[in-house]
Amino acid sequence: MKAKQQEFLNLIEKHKGILHKVSKMYMDNVEDQNDLVQEIVLQLWHSYDRFEGNSQFSTWMYRVSLNTALTYFKKEKKKSTHYTFLENIDRVDDHDPSEKETQLELFYIAVHQLNKVEKALIFLFLEGQSHKEIGRNLGITEVNARVKLNRTKDKLQTIIKTYGYEF
Incomplete structure (x- = not known):
């Protein structure tokens, strides 16, 4: 039993970036992000026995993390404090980054204005996944993933432009 736990902890440590990226995409503040990371790790542990190794651990971890985030986001949405884009811009400027x-x-900040599926699309895209991999992880076709991703990127750019910023 100890070897299994150590193996799991080693894999979590190796891929902890996934946890932090998912939590930051779905939660506004650090406390909620930390809570989501804990929830994801708990779900990963509960389902670890079912990981058959047919895919890379990181691929499986993405799927469990995103599914957990989507479920958690629904539960916590009412509790979460959402700042407007402009309020967060003020906060950013105060720190002179x-x-x-x-x-x-x-x-x-702009990503927080996307819906849960759009957030997942952007996250997987930023992780370098192909349209085929994105589709597989979200349970949609490759073509549908491509279309939805392009629309989401356009929407994200529009949100950012609305506030006078352009990347």
Whole structure:
């Protein structure tokens, strides 16, 4: 039993970036992000026995993480504090970050205005997954993934432009 737990912990440590990226895409504040990471790890552990190794661990982890985030997001949506884009811009400017940090923060602020499926599409795209892999992870066709992703990228750009920013 100890070997299995250690193997699981090693895999989680190796791929912990996935946890943090998913949580940041779906939650506005650090406390909610940390809660979501804990929920994802719990779900990963509960389903670890069913991981058959037919795909890479990271691919399986993406799927479980996104499914958990989608479910968790529905439950926590009412509790979560959502800031408007402009309120967050003010917060970003107060810390005088570099241009790259500002752009990244604004990107995440804009992403929070997307629906849950659009967030998953953007996340998987940023992780370098192909349209085929995105479709497989979301249970849609490759063509549908391509169309939805293009629409989501356009929507994201429109949100950012609405507030006078362009990347």
